[in-house]
Amino acid sequence: MKTRNPTRIEADPDLPVIRIIREFDAPRERVFRAWTDPELFVRWIGPRSIDTTVDVWDARTGGEWRYTARDGSGSFEMGFWGSFHEVRAPERLVQTFSFEGAPDGVSLEAMAFEALDDDRCRIVATSVVESIELRDQIVASGMDVGVVEGYEKLDALLESEA
Amino acid sequence: MKTRNPTRIEADPDLPVIRIIREFDAPRERVFRAWTDPELFVRWIGPRSIDTTVDVWDARTGGEWRYTARDGSGSFEMGFWGSFHEVRAPERLVQTFSFEGAPDGVSLEAMAFEALDDDRCRIVATSVVESIELRDQIVASGMDVGVVEGYEKLDALLESEA
Numbered sequence: 001m002k003t004r005n006p007t008r009i010e011a012d013p014d015l016p017v018i019r020i021i022r023e024f025d026a027p028r029e030r031v032f033r034a035w036t037d038p039e040l041f042v043r044w045i046g047p048r049s050i051d052t053t054v055d056v057w058d059a060r061t062g063g064e065w066r067y068t069a070r071d072g073s074g075s076f077e078m079g080f081w082g083s084f085h086e087v088r089a090p091e092r093l094v095q096t097f098s099f100e101g102a103p104d105g106v107s108l109e110a111m112a113f114e115a116l117d118d119d120r121c122r123i124v125a126t127s128v129v130e131s132i133e134l135r136d137q138i139v140a141s142g143m144d145v146g147v148v149e150g151y152e153k154l155d156a157l158l159e160s161e162a
Numbered sequence: 163m164k165t166r167n168p169t170r171i172e173a174d175p176d177l178p179v180i181r182i183i184r185e186f187d188a189p190r191e192r193v194f195r196a197w198t199d200p201e202l203f204v205r206w207i208g209p210r211s212i213d214t215t216v217d218v219w220d221a222r223t224g225g226e227w228r229y230t231a232r233d234g235s236g237s238f239e240m241g242f243w244g245s246f247h248e249v250r251a252p253e254r255l256v257q258t259f260s261f262e263g264a265p266d267g268v269s270l271e272a273m274a275f276e277a278l279d280d281d282r283c284r285i286v287a288t289s290v291v292e293s294i295e296l297r298d299q300i301v302a303s304g305m306d307v308g309v310v311e312g313y314e315k316l317d318a319l320l321e322s323e324a
Contacts, residue, residue: 015178017292062218062226062245083224083245085258085268094268096247096258106247106256108270110292130179130272130290 005155007148009139016135020125022151026158028113028121032090034154035111042067044153047146055079061086065095082106097127101141105134167317169310171301178297182287184313188320190275190283194252196316197273204229206315209308212238223248227257244268259289263303267296 008021034040036059042052056066066081082096097107109127170183186193196202198221204214218228228243244258259269271289
């Protein structure tokens with residue numbers, strides 16, 4: 001069994017920014033597709049306890065997206081939505097991001113997909129919001145669980161399809 | 163002749179943020195419409211030396227926009243594009259913004275349209291980018307001329323339609 005790829009989640013000390021850095025054992029083309037193909041996306045996004053269904057998905061520059069996350073018991077349901085500012089396969093994806101829990105909060109997320117040797121890749125995701133307070137609320141919301149578990153599901157999806 | 167409404171353009175000392183604050187002598191419903199109706203928008207956006215044509219315009223939550231600015235001599239032409247993250251008439255408009263001069267730079271702009279007495283309104287536009295360096299480049303680009311002259315054109319448009 002391989003060593004797991006660690007997920008770095010960093011709150012910038014000076015800027016209202018969160019950076020997430022993660023390597024994957026697959027070429028960036030496949031990882032980019034897992035981010036933009038809705039059938040693949042719902043198989044890995046979010047924490048293990050949650051099922052995701054896509055409501056709207058138009059993964060092109062100027063397109064939009066919306067999905068709903070639910071837990072198995074039906075006691076939790078949350079909508080997420082935003083726009084695709086830029087879809088530049090396989091290297092760059094820029095999106096906005098909001099969720100029903102804080103509908104006036106909005107993040108701008110720019111993701112770089114970097115090719116590495118041995119058919120591997122690294123993603124660097126930079127999310128910015130308009131205040132340090134909002135950034136700290138997002139960090140404190142438990143988003144890290146969803147990010148780490150989601151990327152582990154993505155590892156498994158990439159391995160199963162290899 | 164009325165005293166002109168001043169335009170405040172502020173670079174936040176600590177955050178990669180630009181704030182623009184401006185009052186208008188018209189209700190926020192009309193000012194919001196001047197921002198979202200493409201036929202009105204092209205009549206006031208940008209500096210006096212520039213003509214603007216809309217290429218794509220879908221002013222709804224999840225929609226997109228694109229316009230081209232040209233000077234009269236044909237020596238200058240620049241494309242601008244982005245998405246409408248949220249269109250919540252008449253109070254809130256959230257957009258992304260890029261232009262061909264720096265296509266990897268992207269701003270997230272949230273605008274509040276506040277009702278004032280006497281059928282007036284105030285807009286507060288907060289633009290955030292991912293670094294102080296990019297913010298300072300935008301401030302140094304001469305964007306203030308386009309903002310100030312554009313809002314003066316919008317004053318005249320609102321008065322002519324009153």
